[in-house]
Amino acid sequence: xxxxxxxxxxxxxxxxxxxxxxxxxxxxxxxxxxxxxxxxxxxxxxxxxxxxxxxxxxxxxxxxxxxxxxxxxxxxxxxxxxxxxxxxxxxxxxxxxxxxxxxxxxxxxxxxxxxxxxxxxxxxxxxxxxxxxxxxxxxxxxxxxxxxxxxxxxxxxxxxxxxxxxxxxxxxxxxxxxxxxxxxxxxxxxxxxxxxxxxxxxxxxxxxxxxxxxxxxxxxxxxxxxxxxxxxxxxxxxxxxxxxxxxxxxxxxxxxxxxxxxxxxxxxxxxxxxxxxxxxxxxxxxxxxxxxxxxxxxxxxxxxxxxxxxxxxxxxxxxxxxxxxxxxxxxxxxxxxxxxxxxxxxxxxxxxxxxxxxxxxxxxxxxxxxxxxxxxxxxxxxxxxxxxxxxxxxxxxxxxxxxxxxxxxxxxxxxxxxxxxxxxxxxxxxxxxxxxxxxxxxxxxxxxxxxxxxxxxxxxxxxxxxxxxxxxxxxxxxxxxxxxxxxxxxxxxxxxxxxxxxxxxxxxxxxxxxxxxxxxxxxxxxxxxxxxxxxxxxxxxxxxxxxxxxxxxxxxxxxxxxxxxxxxxxxxxxxxxxxxxxxxxxxxxxxxxxxxxxxxxxxxxxxxxxxxxxxxxxxxxxxxxxxxxxxxxxxxxxxxxxxxxxxxxxxxxxxxxxxxxxxxxxxxxxxxxxxxxxxxxxxxxxxxxxxxxxxxxxxxxxxxxxxxxxxxxxxxxxxxxxxxxxxxxxxxxxxxxxxxxxxxxxxxxxxxxxxxxxxxxxxxxxxxxxxxxxxxxxxxxxxxxxxxxxxxxxxxxxxxxxxxxxxxxxxx
Numbered sequence: 141x142x143x144x145x146x147x148x149x150x151x152x153x154x155x156x157x158x159x160x161x162x163x164x165x166x167x168x169x170x171x172x173x174x175x176x177x178x179x180x181x182x183x184x185x186x187x188x189x190x191x192x193x194x195x196x197x198x199x200x201x202x203x204x205x206x207x208x209x210x211x212x213x214x215x216x217x218x219x220x221x222x223x224x225x226x227x228x229x230x231x232x233x234x235x236x237x238x239x240x241x242x243x244x245x246x247x248x249x250x251x252x253x254x255x256x257x258x259x260x261x262x263x264x265x266x267x268x269x270x271x272x273x274x275x276x277x278x279x280x281x282x283x284x285x286x287x288x289x290x291x292x293x294x295x296x297x298x299x300x301x302x303x304x305x306x307x308x309x310x311x312x313x314x315x316x317x318x319x320x321x322x323x324x325x326x327x328x329x330x331x332x333x334x335x336x337x338x339x340x341x342x343x344x345x346x347x348x349x350x351x352x353x354x355x356x357x358x359x360x361x362x363x364x365x366x367x368x369x370x371x372x373x374x375x376x377x378x379x380x381x382x383x384x385x386x387x388x389x390x391x392x393x394x395x396x397x398x399x400x401x402x403x404x405x406x407x408x409x410x411x412x413x414x415x416x417x418x419x420x421x422x423x424x425x426x427x428x429x430x431x432x433x434x435x436x437x438x439x440x441x442x443x444x445x446x447x448x449x450x451x452x453x454x455x456x457x458x459x460x461x462x463x464x465x466x467x468x469x470x471x472x473x474x475x476x477x478x479x480x481x482x483x484x485x486x487x488x489x490x491x492x493x494x495x496x497x498x499x500x501x502x503x504x505x506x507x508x509x510x511x512x513x514x515x516x517x518x519x520x521x522x523x524x525x526x527x528x529x530x531x532x533x534x535x536x537x538x539x540x541x542x543x544x545x546x547x548x549x550x551x552x553x554x555x556x557x558x559x560x561x562x563x564x565x566x567x568x569x570x571x572x573x574x575x576x577x578x579x580x581x582x583x584x585x586x587x588x589x590x591x592x593x594x595x596x597x598x599x600x601x602x603x604x605x606x607x608x609x610x611x612x613x614x615x616x617x618x619x620x621x622x623x624x625x626x627x628x629x630x631x632x633x634x635x636x637x638x639x640x641x642x643x644x645x646x647x648x649x650x651x652x653x654x655x656x657x658x659x660x661x662x663x664x665x666x667x668x669x670x671x672x673x674x675x676x677x678x679x680x681x682x683x684x685x686x687x688x689x690x691x692x693x694x695x696x697x698x699x700x701x702x703x704x705x706x707x708x709x710x711x712x713x714x715x716x717x718x719x720x721x722x723x724x725x726x727x728x729x730x731x732x733x734x735x736x737x738x739x740x741x742x743x744x745x746x747x748x749x750x751x752x753x754x755x756x757x758x759x760x761x762x763x764x765x766x767x768x769x770x771x772x773x774x775x776x777x778x779x780x781x782x783x784x785x786x787x788x789x790x791x792x793x794x795x796x797x798x799x800x801x802x803x804x805x806x807x808x809x810x811x812x813x814x815x816x817x818x819x820x821x822x823x824x825x826x827x828x829x830x831x832x833x834x835x836x837x838x839x840x841x842x843x844x845x846x847x848x849x850x851x852x853x854x855x856x857x858x859x860x861x862x863x864x865x866x867x868x869x870x871x872x873x874x875x876x877x878x879x880x881x882x883x884x885x886x887x888x889x890x891x892x893x894x895x896x897x898x899x900x901x902x903x904x905x906x907x908x909x910x911x912x913x914x915x916x917x918x919x920x921x922x923x924x925x926x927x928x929x930x931x932x933x934x935x936x937x938x939x940x941x942x943x944x945x946x947x948x949x950x951x952x
Contacts, residue, residue, distance in 0.1 A: 212302075214256070214302040215349060215351075224499070225585040230603050235568065238603050248596055249267075253584060255299060256587065257302040262274065262307055264299075271312075273307070275321070289315075290311045307320070310349070311345075313346070315329060316350065336369055338366070341415075341441065346395065348399045357371045365381060366383070368420075382427035390417070390438070398446065405448065406470045435483065454496070462486045464482070465520070466479065489517060493535055528725060531553060531566060531569050538583070552571055581594070588602065633667075633668070634669075637665055654744070667696070671703065689716055698720070698722065700722065705728060720743070723749075741764070741765055741766060743764055752776075754779075789818070823847040833856055833858040846869060846870045847870060848872050850873065851873045852875065856884045864895040867898060875906065886909060890909060907931050924948055925949050927951050
C-alpha cells in the first residue's frame with residue numbers, strides 16, 4: 141500500500157479552487173489504493189475509520205471552496221459591490237509599468253468588466269452580432285470555455301455574477317440566463333421584455349449586473365409593473381415584482397444602467413437602485429416600494445452604482461445631474477423616508493459612469509461628464525477635500541486596494557493615486573497598449589493582479605509586492621540652497637522636472653519643453669507644490685512659507701492647484717520669480733483674480749485648467765512679455781470671444797483649449813479663424829470643440845504647428861486636405877469615440893495625410909479605415925507611433941505597415 145500523498149496534491153495555490161479540485165482528484169486516486177475490496181472491507185475497522193475521515197475531509201474542503209474565496213471578485217464592483225478589494229501587500233508606487241502577468245485576446249467587443257472565481261476569469265463580449273460568455277484560467281488566461289448566449293446589435297455592457305457553481309448573465313436586449321461555471325451550459329432563461337414588459341430609459345440596452353441575495357436573484361427589467369423583480373436563483377421562477385409610483389419629471393421611464401446594492405437603512409433590509417426616474421428603495425422581503433428620489437436623475441443615462449452605508453445612501457450621476465447624500469429614516473406612512481443631507485450641482489461633483497468608492501469617511505471618484513477629475517469629498521458633509529485634473533483623458537472608472545485608488549481613464553491610461561483626504565498624490569501611471577477612445581470596463585484587483593478589459597483583450601498585471609520592477613535612475617535634484625531646505629522643512633514638496641511623471645502633474649509635463657527652451661536645461665527649474673495646509677483660511681500663503689519662497693533665486697514653477705487661493709494670495713505670488721504658475725481647479729480664481737498676475741514679467745507658462753475665467757480675465761494676460769504656454773482645459777467660459785483675446789498673445793507657442801464635449805458653448809470655426817493669426821503656435825489642443833470641415837481650413841494657415849489634437853471634433857475626410865500644408869506637424873490626433881462622436885476618417889481621407897512627412901505620431905483610434913487604404917500611411921517614413929485601435933485593420937494590414945515602417949510602434 142502506497143502511503144505517500146500524490147505528487148503536488150498538497151500544493152494548492154491560495155484562492156485557486158481549480159487547483160484544489162485537481163489536488164482532490166489526485167487524492168482520490170491515492171485513496172483508491174488504500175481502500176479494501178467490498179469483501180474485505182467489513183473486516184477492516186481501520187480502513188472504515190480512514191474512509192470516514194477522508195470523506196469528512198473532502199466534504200469540508202469542498203464546502204470551504206464552494207464559498208467565494210476572500211481574494212476572489214465574484215460580481216460587479218467586488219464581493220460587497222463597493223469597488224473595494226481586500227488585497228494587501230501591493231505595490232505602493234509605479235516607477236515603471238507593473239509586470240504583465242498574461243494577456244488574452246478574442247473576447248469580443250464590449251465594455252463588460254471581469255469577475256474572478258473558482259480559479260477562472262469570466263466576462264462577456266460580442267463577435268459580430270453574437271454575444272458570448274467566456275471563462276479563462278486565472279493563472280495564465282488560457283480559454284476554459286466560451287458559449288454563445290444570444291444575438292444583439294447593441295454593445296455588451298453588463299458584467300456577469302458568480303454564485304457557487306452558477307453564473308448569471310444579462311445581454312443588452314434584456315435576456316437573462318443562468319449557466320454552470322464549469323462549462324457554460326445554460327440552466328434557465330428569462331426575458332425582461334417578454335416576461336416583465338421591460339423598458340430602458342436609453343436605447344443603448346441593458347447594462348446592470350444581476351444581484352444574488354440568499355436564494356433570490358434581483359434585477360431591474362424597468363417595466364411599469366416590474367421595475368424590480370426577485371427570481372428564484374435556482375429556477376428563474378418569479379418570487380415578487382415591484383412597481384414604483386411617479387417620482388418626478390426628471391429622467392425617463394424604465395431602467396438605468398446602474399446595479400442594485402443592499403442597504404439596512406432605517407432598520408429595513410432593502411434594495412437600492414438608480415433607475416430612469418431616480419433613486420428608489422424596495423423592501424427586500426416583499427418587493428414593496430419604500431421611497432424614491434427624483435432630483436438625481438438626468439434625461440440621458442443614469443449609470444453609476446449607488447453607495448450605501450448605515451442609514452445613508454450616496455449617489456452621483458453624470459450629464460450635469462450632480463450628487464446627493466440621502467438619510468433614510470423611519471416613516472409611519474410608508475416605513476422609510478428619504479431626507480437630503482446635502483446635494484451638489486454637477487459643477488461641484490458629478491460622476492459620468494466610472495463610479496465612486498467610500499473609504500473611511502471620504503468618497504473618492506472622478507468628477508465630470510466625459511471627465512474623470514480625481515476628487516475627494518467628505519462623505520457626511522459633502523465638503524470637497526481636493527480635486528485635481530489627473531493624468532488621463534475622459535471619464536475614469538476606479539477600484540480601491542491597499543490604500544490606493546486605481547483610476548482607469550477612457551483613453552486607456554491607468555493611474556495609481558493615494559487614497560488620502562489630506563492631499564492628492566499620484567503614485568504612478570502606465571498606458572494600455574491597445575486602448576482607444578472608449579476604455580470603459582472597470583478595473584479589478586484580485587489575487588495580487590490588476591485585471592483590465594479592453595474590448596476583445598484582457599491584460600493582467602502583477603501588482604503584488606513581488607511584481608516590482610527596477611527603479612529608473614533619476615538625477616538627484618539639488619536642494620542645497622537655504623530657501624529650498626526651508627521649504628522642505630515646512631512640508632512643502634520641492635521637485636525637479638526630471639523626476640518621473642508619478643511625481644508631477646501630467647499637465648505640467650505636457651508643457652515642460654516650452655519652459656526648457658527658455659532656460660538652461662530643465663534641471664534648473666524647480667517645481668514647488670503648496671497644498672491647503674500651506675494656506676490660511678482666507679486663501680493667503682502662510683507667512684513663513686512665503687518668506688522661504690521669496691528667498692528662491694532661480695526660476696520655479698509654483699503649483700497651488702486645487703487650493704482655495706484668493707486674490708490676496710495671488711498678490712503674494714506676484715512677488716516671486718516664477719517661470720510657471722499652476723492654478724488648476726482653483727475655485728476662487730476667476731477674471732478679477734487674473735489682474736494680479738499681470739505683474740509677473742517672468743511668467744512663461746500658466747495653467748488655468750477648470751477655473752471660471754472668461755475672455756474678460758484673459759485681457760489681463762495679454763501684456764505678459766514672456767508668456768508662451770497657456771492651458772485653458774475644461775474652462776466653461778472659454779469660447780469664441782476668448783479666441784479674439786488670445787489672438788493678441790503673439791508669442792504663444794502652446795495653447796490648450798480642450799473640452800469634454802458636454803459644454804453648451806465651445807470654440808467654433810469663428811474662434812479658430814482668430815487663432816490662425818498666432819504665427820509661433822506649435823501646440824494646439826482643440827479636443828471636443830465645435831469645429832466643422834470648413835473651420836479646419838484656418839488651421840492650415842498655422843505653418844508653425846507641430847502638435848494638433850482634433851479628437852472628438854465632428855469633422856470628416858473633407859477637412860484633412862486643409863492640413864496638407866503643415867509640413868512641420870509631428871503629432872496629430874483624430875480619435876473617434878463611439879460615445880461622443882468625433883472625426884469620421886475613411887480610406888479616402890488617408891490620402892491627404894501622406895503629405896504630412898514630418899509626422900512622428902498619428903492617432904486614428906476608431907477610424908473607419910481598412911487595409912485597402914493603408915498605402916498613404918506607408919509614406920510617413922518619420923512615423924514612430926501609430927494608433928489603430930478599434931479599426932478594421934487586420935493583422936495582415938499591420939504586417940504590411942511594419943514592413944514599410946520598421947521603426948514605428950503600431951497599436952491595434
